[in-house]
Amino acid sequence: MNRFQQWLAQHPKAHVALTAAYFFAIIAALLVMYGRGNFETPEFVYQDF
Amino acid sequence: MTRVTSRHHLLALLLALTGAGLLVAVALIACTRIESRFVHSIATELSDAKLQGVALQKLAFNQKDLLVLYGSSELVKDVPNRASEFFEPYPTGFRVFPVGKAGTVSLAILQKIAAVGGDLRGRKVALSLSPSFFFDETVNADYYEGNFSALQASELAFSGELSLALRRDSARRMRLYPGTLDEHWILDYALQRLAGDSPADRALYAAVWPLGKLANAIGRAQDHIEAGLQISEENPAPDTKPVRIAGINWRDVLKAADSHAKKPQNPRLTQRPKGSRDASFVASLTAADEWDDLELILRTFRELGAQPLLLSMPLHGPDLETTGVSSAARASYGARLTSLAAKHQAPLVYFDEFENDPAFWADNLDHPGTKGWAHYNKVLDDFFHERTKL
Secondary structure, three states: OOHHHHHHHHOHHHHHHHHHHHHHHHHHHHHHHHOOOOOOOOOOOOOOO | OOOOOHHHHHHHHHHHHHHHHHHHHHHHHHHHHHHHHHOOOOOOOOOHHHHHOOHHHHHHHOOOOEEEEEOOHHHOOOOOOOHHHHOOOOOOOOEEEEEOOOOOOHHHHHHHHHHHHHHHOOOEEEEEEOHHHHOOOOOOHHHHHOOOOHHHHHHHHOOOOOOHHHHHHHHHHHOOOHHHHOOOHHHHHHHHHHHHOOHHHHHHHHHHHHHHHHHHHHHHHHHHHHHHHHHHHHOOOOOOOOOOOOOOOHHHHHHHHHHHOOOOOOOOOOOOOOOOOHHHHHHHHHHOHHHHHHHHHHHHHHHHOOEEEEEEOOOOHHHHHHOOOOHHHHHHHHHHHHHHHHHOOOOEEEOHHHOOOHHHEOOOOOOEOHHHHHHHHHHHHHHHHOOOOO
8 A cells, every 4th residue: 555545544535535526527528528419410412502 | 544435435426426417507507698698699690509409499489589480491591681681680679580491391390399399389480481392292301301400309209298199290200211310219219109109109108208308308408508608609799789779661671672683594494385294293292291291380389379470482483384384283382381371370471472573582492582581571570560460
C-alpha cells in the first residue's frame, strides 16, 4: 500500500468524495459522448432550386 | 485506519448521480431560458433543432406574436415577399414562424403537429399545401425519410392527447416506411401494436407505454439541449419588435407584386393532345396516399383543438395543359381538397384563380413567386388578425 492509499484509508470521507468525483467524471463523459440526440435527417436530392 | 466498504462506494455513486442530475437540470433550465429569450429572433430560420425537434415549435405556439406556418420547399425557396421575411419586421404586429423544408410531405407534417400536442389548443396554425404531392399514388420515400424525426414520431405514438383510432391510422401509414424505424425499436414496436389493434396488441402497447414515455422524456431533454446549444452557437441578436406597428396597405403591396413579378417562360414540355392524360392524372390523384395523410392532419387539428388555415397553391395550368391534362381533370384536385376541408371544418384558401397566371410562380415547381407570396401574406395577415371569416 503506497502513501496515497494509506492516506485514503485514514480519511474515508475524502475517499468517498474522490470516488464520487471519479464516478461523476465518468457519468459526465458518457452524457457528453452519448447524451446528445440526433436531430439530423438524411440528405436527399429534391427539386432543383 | 477505517476500512472503505461497499457502502462507501454506494454513497459515492449516489453523490455522483445526484451531481450529474443537477448538472442536467441546470443545463436544461439554461437552454430553456435561451429558447424563450431568442424564439422570436430565430423565427425565420429553418434549423434542424427547429424542424426536427419539438421544443421550439411548442414555444412558438405559446407566443402571441408568432404564427406557425407548416409547409415544404416553398418555405425555403429564396423569393422576395416570402412570408418569413415579409413579416419579419412585424409590419402588422406578428412574425411568421415557418416549419418545413424540401419534401416535407403531409405524413411528416402530421408528426410535427401531433408532437406539439396540447400546446396547439386554441392556437392558430397555417398549413401550406403543395399540389404536386397529390399527383403520385404513393408518397416519395426519400421525401418522407428526409424529414423524419424519431422524437416527433414517438410523441405521436405515445400521445395521451390523440385518440387511439387516430394513433392507429397514423401508425399504419408510418409503418409503410420501415427504414425510418430501424434504430428505434420502442417506436417500431409501439407502431406495430397500434397498427395491429387487436386486444393482445393493445395490451402489449400498454405494456410498452412507460418505456415510450421515458424515451420521450429523454428525447425532450436532448431536444432542449440541442436547441439551446444551436441558438448559443448562432448567437442571434435580441428580438427588436417595434413599439409602433406600421401597418400594411395591402392594395399597394398586391399592386407592386403584380407589376414587379416577372413572367417566367414555360419549359419545353412534351406536347400532348388536349386531355390525353386526363384519365391517368385523375386516377393517380384519386388514389394518392397524400390525401389520407392530409386527412390525418385535419383529424389531429380537431382533436387538439387548433384553429387551422389551409392554403393551397394553384396547379400549373399551362404546364399541365401542354402535357395533356385538361382543366376538367385539374378541377378534381380542387374539388377533393374543398370537400376534405369542409368535412373537417377547416378553412381553406385555394388560389385556383391563379392557375393560368405564370406570374404567381417563382418557377415551374410548387414555389410561389413575388406575386404568389404577396397573396399568401394577405391571407395570413387576415387570418392572424381575424379580419375576415375564412
